[in-house]
Amino acid sequence: MQYQTIRKYVAMSTSTRMPAEQAEEEYTRRLENFASFRSGITFADHEVFAIGTAEIQNLHVTLEKNELEIHQLWSTLPTIAAHSYLYDLIGSELQTTNAIEGVHSTHQEIASALEKARIPDDHTRFSEFAHLLLNIESHSILPASLTDVRSLYDHVIQGELSPENILDGELFRAQKVSVWDDSKGTQLHSGLYPEPRIHEALTQWLHFIHRDDIPPLIQIALSHYIFEYIHPFYDGNGRTGRYLMALQLTQFFSLGTALSLSTVIADAKSQYAHAFDEVQHPLNCQDATTFCLRIGTFIETAQTSLILQLREKLSILESATQFMTQHFTDLNTTERNTLEILLQEHLFNRYTSGLTRTDIMNALDVGHKKVKNTLDHLAALGYITIEGKRPIRYSASTKLRDELRIS
Numbered sequence: 001m002q003y004q005t006i007r008k009y010v011a012m013s014t015s016t017r018m019p020a021e022q023a024e025e026e027y028t029r030r031l032e033n034f035a036s037f038r039s040g041i042t043f044a045d046h047e048v049f050a051i052g053t054a055e056i057q058n059l060h061v062t063l064e065k066n067e068l069e070i071h072q073l074w075s076t077l078p079t080i081a082a083h084s085y086l087y088d089l090i091g092s093e094l095q096t097t098n099a100i101e102g103v104h105s106t107h108q109e110i111a112s113a114l115e116k117a118r119i120p121d122d123h124t125r126f127s128e129f130a131h132l133l134l135n136i137e138s139h140s141i142l143p144a145s146l147t148d149v150r151s152l153y154d155h156v157i158q159g160e161l162s163p164e165n166i167l168d169g170e171l172f173r174a175q176k177v178s179v180w181d182d183s184k185g186t187q188l189h190s191g192l193y194p195e196p197r198i199h200e201a202l203t204q205w206l207h208f209i210h211r212d213d214i215p216p217l218i219q220i221a222l223s224h225y226i227f228e229y230i231h232p233f234y235d236g237n238g239r240t241g242r243y244l245m246a247l248q249l250t251q252f253f254s255l256g257t258a259l260s261l262s263t264v265i266a267d268a269k270s271q272y273a274h275a276f277d278e279v280q281h282p283l284n285c286q287d288a289t290t291f292c293l294r295i296g297t298f299i300e301t302a303q304t305s306l307i308l309q310l311r312e313k314l315s316i317l318e319s320a321t322q323f324m325t326q327h328f329t330d331l332n333t334t335e336r337n338t339l340e341i342l343l344q345e346h347l348f349n350r351y352t353s354g355l356t357r358t359d360i361m362n363a364l365d366v367g368h369k370k371v372k373n374t375l376d377h378l379a380a381l382g383y384i385t386i387e388g389k390r391p392i393r394y395s396a397s398t399k400l401r402d403e404l405r406i407s
């Protein structure tokens with residue numbers, strides 16, 4: 001049975017009592033229900049909570065099953081493919097989380113941010129955010145203090161703030177801020193105000209994200225809802241909130257899933273915005289169950305798309321490798337293996353900038369001279385493209401991809 005919001009419940013009731021009064025009574029009943037997960041955080045006189053419905057339990061089971069399949073597929077990826085795909089996912093996460101907020105980035109800017117993210121102290125547009133995403137799993141530590149939250153924000157937003165949006169409070173904003181529906185010119189929400197209220201609510205939020213007595217989906221979704229409700233900044237609340245959500249996701253789900261969520265949200269922007277509105281409707285009294293269901297469905301969509309892409313890419317790679325073994329008989333094994341890893345990079349990373357000679361030496365575990373001779377021969381045959389300087393980068397040429405029918 002589909003979960004009914006309090007607002008709908010009231011609308012369908014035959015009682016003649018005031019709707020607000022009926023909603024209040026239903027809110028108390030749901031909040032005190034055995035299956036209720038309470039946040040302990042109160043907005044507009046109501047505690048944010050969600051019910052662990054059968055639908056949410058079923059979603060958990062589906063998400064866990066999908067994770068097993070993702071894990072199994074990921075474990076079959078060759079090293080260069082796995083590494084390349086990670087960069088690809090980070091690139092699209094970076095591009096889409098910015099695009100959701102109308103922050104445009106070119107393909108080249110993202111490729112360059114990914115490149116710079118590996119080099120300390122060498123910055124370009126979005127490179128600090130790329131660096132955060134690149135290290136999301138190895139440093140997957142949730143913020144523990146208000147200064148941690150501010151510091152994360154500074155990295156996510158690096159250089160993207162217009163002067164009027166620079167923070168002017170002790171740690172966050174000192175003035176009011178609102179979320180607007182630009183198409184209708186209506187105000188959807190006002191962030192908490194004044195700043196001590198932001199500090200107080202974020203301190204409760206910090207406590208909430210570290211609790212270990214709430215099912216992952218409910219904890220992740222409520223955390224995101226609460227963070228966005230607080231809206232601690234003038235600009236960058238969405239991007240910072242979605243980064244924090246990805247950070248929480250890595251604690252329970254694969255890195256691939258965590259890095260795929262913004263793409264799904266970007267494709268379903270109006271459903272995402274509506275999910276906030278629904279909880280904030282005065283008659284829904286901060287019942288965030290529907291918000292949890294929406295986020296759960298987004299995660300499921302992200303997983304399904306990841307599974308399909310992994311299967312498709314692996315199958316193309318396998319066919320190409322077989323074709324080369326059968327038809328490229330004039331090439332030696334090292335030459336064929338070199339082409340295979342260049343294809344892995346091409347297939348698994350849309351933001352590819354090619355592999356360096358060191359990457360190839362490490363991947364094939366062969367010496368400098370052999371790799372040089374191999375690359376010279378493959379270049380003479382037109383199978384590889386050579387670009388850049390210091391370091392030179394090698395990639396699969398159009399000729400090679402045409403022969404293998406890979407776009």
Ligand SMILES: Nc1ncnc2c1ncn2[C@@H]1O[C@H](COP(=O)(O)OP(=O)(O)OP(=O)(O)O)[C@@H](O)[C@H]1O
Pocket residue numbers: 100101178179180188189228229233234235236237238239240241273276277280
């Ligand atoms: N009704 C709402 N209440 C609270 N937060 C909301 C609501 N609707 C959307 N949001 C969140 O606010 C984000 C956008 O907020 P806003 O328009 O103020 O942009 P911003 O603060 O500049 O952040 P961004 O970096 O995402 O542009 C959305 O991405 C979403 O996460």
